[in-house]
Amino acid sequence: MRWEQLLLDEAFTGGALAWLPGRTARAGQLVYPSGGALDKLNFQEVSVNSGGNLRVLEDPGHIQLRGPVRQVVTSTVQGETLLAVRSDYHCAIWKTDKQGPPASLQVLQVEKGATGVSLSPHLPGEMAICSRSGAVCLWTPQDGLQLVYKDPETLAFRDPSPWRWVDFTAHPRVLTVGDRTGLKMVDIQGPPGCGLLLFRAGAEAACQKGERVLLAQYLGQPGPTCTPLHLICTQFSIYLMDERLPLVPMLKWDHGLPSAPLLAHLLPPASPGSPWPLLLGGQGGQLQLLHIAGEGTSMPHLAGPPQSLPSIIDSLPAFPLLEPKRQQQLQERLEAPVIGLAAAPPCASAPALLLFQLSAAGDVFYQHLRLQAASSLGEGEPPDHLASECPAPRALTPSVDQSSWTPQASARCRRWLEALMELSPACPVWAAPTFSHRRFLGHVEQQKSQTMSQKLRSAMAKGKLLRPEDLGTLPRAELPPAPQCSQQDELTERLAEAWEGGAAAWWKRLQGQTSGSQAQIKRPKRRTQLASTFSSLTSCLDFPDTSSPPCSQNLATSEAWPQPPGTLPSQELTQEPWAQGVRRERRQTLRDYMAKLPLQKDTPGPVATPPSQASSLQATPLRRQTPVLSGSHPPRKKPRMGF
Numbered sequence: 001m002r003w004e005q006l007l008l009d010e011a012f013t014g015g016a017l018a019w020l021p022g023r024t025a026r027a028g029q030l031v032y033p034s035g036g037a038l039d040k041l042n043f044q045e046v047s048v049n050s051g052g053n054l055r056v057l058e059d060p061g062h063i064q065l066r067g068p069v070r071q072v073v074t075s076t077v078q079g080e081t082l083l084a085v086r087s088d089y090h091c092a093i094w095k096t097d098k099q100g101p102p103a104s105l106q107v108l109q110v111e112k113g114a115t116g117v118s119l120s121p122h123l124p125g126e127m128a129i130c131s132r133s134g135a136v137c138l139w140t141p142q143d144g145l146q147l148v149y150k151d152p153e154t155l156a157f158r159d160p161s162p163w164r165w166v167d168f169t170a171h172p173r174v175l176t177v178g179d180r181t182g183l184k185m186v187d188i189q190g191p192p193g194c195g196l197l198l199f200r201a202g203a204e205a206a207c208q209k210g211e212r213v214l215l216a217q218y219l220g221q222p223g224p225t226c227t228p229l230h231l232i233c234t235q236f237s238i239y240l241m242d243e244r245l246p247l248v249p250m251l252k253w254d255h256g257l258p259s260a261p262l263l264a265h266l267l268p269p270a271s272p273g274s275p276w277p278l279l280l281g282g283q284g285g286q287l288q289l290l291h292i293a294g295e296g297t298s299m300p301h302l303a304g305p306p307q308s309l310p311s312i313i314d315s316l317p318a319f320p321l322l323e324p325k326r327q328q329q330l331q332e333r334l335e336a337p338v339i340g341l342a343a344a345p346p347c348a349s350a351p352a353l354l355l356f357q358l359s360a361a362g363d364v365f366y367q368h369l370r371l372q373a374a375s376s377l378g379e380g381e382p383p384d385h386l387a388s389e390c391p392a393p394r395a396l397t398p399s400v401d402q403s404s405w406t407p408q409a410s411a412r413c414r415r416w417l418e419a420l421m422e423l424s425p426a427c428p429v430w431a432a433p434t435f436s437h438r439r440f441l442g443h444v445e446q447q448k449s450q451t452m453s454q455k456l457r458s459a460m461a462k463g464k465l466l467r468p469e470d471l472g473t474l475p476r477a478e479l480p481p482a483p484q485c486s487q488q489d490e491l492t493e494r495l496a497e498a499w500e501g502g503a504a505a506w507w508k509r510l511q512g513q514t515s516g517s518q519a520q521i522k523r524p525k526r527r528t529q530l531a532s533t534f535s536s537l538t539s540c541l542d543f544p545d546t547s548s549p550p551c552s553q554n555l556a557t558s559e560a561w562p563q564p565p566g567t568l569p570s571q572e573l574t575q576e577p578w579a580q581g582v583r584r585e586r587r588q589t590l591r592d593y594m595a596k597l598p599l600q601k602d603t604p605g606p607v608a609t610p611p612s613q614a615s616s617l618q619a620t621p622l623r624r625q626t627p628v629l630s631g632s633h634p635p636r637k638k639p640r641m642g643f
Helices: 002-007 312-318 324-334 407-421 451-463 490-500 503-540 584-595
Strands: 016-019 025-032 041-050 054-056 061-064 072-075 081-087 092-095 101-107 114-119 127-131 135-140 145-149 165-168 176-181 181-185 195-200 213-218 229-234 237-242 251-254 261-267 274-281 287-293 307-311 339-344 353-358 364-373 388-389
Touching: 016 339, 025 072, 025 251, 025 339, 041 127, 041 364, 054 407, 061 213, 081 114, 081 127, 081 339, 092 114, 101 135, 127 165, 135 176, 145 176, 165 195, 165 213, 195 490, 213 261, 213 388, 237 353, 261 339, 274 312, 274 339, 274 353, 312 324, 324 407, 353 584, 490 503
Parallel strands: 114 165
Antiparallel strands: 016 025, 025 041, 041 054, 041 061, 072 081, 081 092, 092 101, 114 127, 127 135, 135 145, 165 176, 176 181, 181 195, 213 229, 229 237, 237 251, 261 274, 274 287, 287 307, 339 353, 353 364, 364 388
């Protein structure tokens, strides 16, 4: 759900900014939420002079609510101005007066979650509400709340989104009910289930694959003449639908906005017969101005190409250059998503359009559009359309633009920038939602008299991390003393050095002490043992001359060797000097090897060698060699050194 909200936050569909008309045509009130939780409903009085300069009259009044404001709708019918506000699970309606504060009429609770609210352009005080469960209710001051439609399933095909929408039509007793798949007209006086499909996301409207409805708005204005046109916005295109010709779009145009168009506002024409200005706003702050021409029996069409208006972030170069950290803070503030769109309607005396935008950070920006009538066109060409000069946005509570800033606007932006720079860097500006499974909300500071166990229980109940500074000053635990050890015990000395953190130094020191002694003791000992082995073997082996008879003595068994009397079999080789250092299991192998060699008769016996040298003994060259042996013995091969 967090990932889907990052891609498309449908909570602010319709916008949370509205314009309330005032005593004159160029004065009124802006209604918008503010605060970290958007739970404070502000009423800011503003006025516009003939030159298009905006004046903020006084500090805004506000109403504190118990939930975030998601949608604000206003309507003036028969001289009575009403204000409807939608929260996540509540909807409320106020009656506003130009002389006093607004009066609350009704507050309704929506258990399944409210997704849309609309005010009737025909009857004063009539409000329609829809919820995620597919229920549509109608509230009137006379009859109260009544259920007029309910369908948990989507209209055209299955779609997992629970988003629902409701609006009015040209007929006072017919409502439009919409979801992601289409829009349906429902007669609230007819039998349940009676209705007619007005728009379907499919082949009838030449929709693309995956195209879904994001916003549906009735374009009729309060008055004697009602326009039967409906605006439908998708992520790719906008459609103009006529109630009299369902399923067939009167106009289709690809808007090309990079973000979801969740905001739309239709303004009355500056003069009779002029095109109707239509403002289309994306969630990312992009704005487009369209002019719709065609009334009565004529087919609606666009009077000229749509115009792209400057966004809030386009005014970033107008601000003075700051240090990188502050510049990044300002840029993030200006890049906050736009959650509200409103405009002060133009009039004949001042054909200028004041456009207001509300960001998710709680800032209200405005830009002044000077509308000028275009030259008359010949017969058969489109009627007159309006051109606009589009400077970058300026600000109301903060404001932005350099190209046409007045001294008052420049001073207001400077004060706003100074207030923004005074914020602590730890105080976050608007940021994209995270994907953590916990939401770290502000908590009330606990009393300092709490015990340690109470603090632990409180932290566990809230699921927060208990840091050492939350527990106060704790006595620092001292390390136990290192154990005393003697120098003779190497293991104890090693553990003691490791306890103090000097294991590496101890190991290097030990290596330095033992390397010299091992080189001087072990190596000479090995050379001495090896030299004595070969010298003993060489002295004991005396090859016979060519005239001597061959030796036929077999020394394969231990019984062939003379033993002193009284010597046990297990000690038969321990008395000989050559048996020192030879393993018992190697002695028989050495005997077998020595038995194959031609020995003299007076040879006392085999010479023992260490086990490491016994395996290489047959490859060791002898000092005394006889190239040719007499008798029937074959010539003996020359030994070779090898391992």
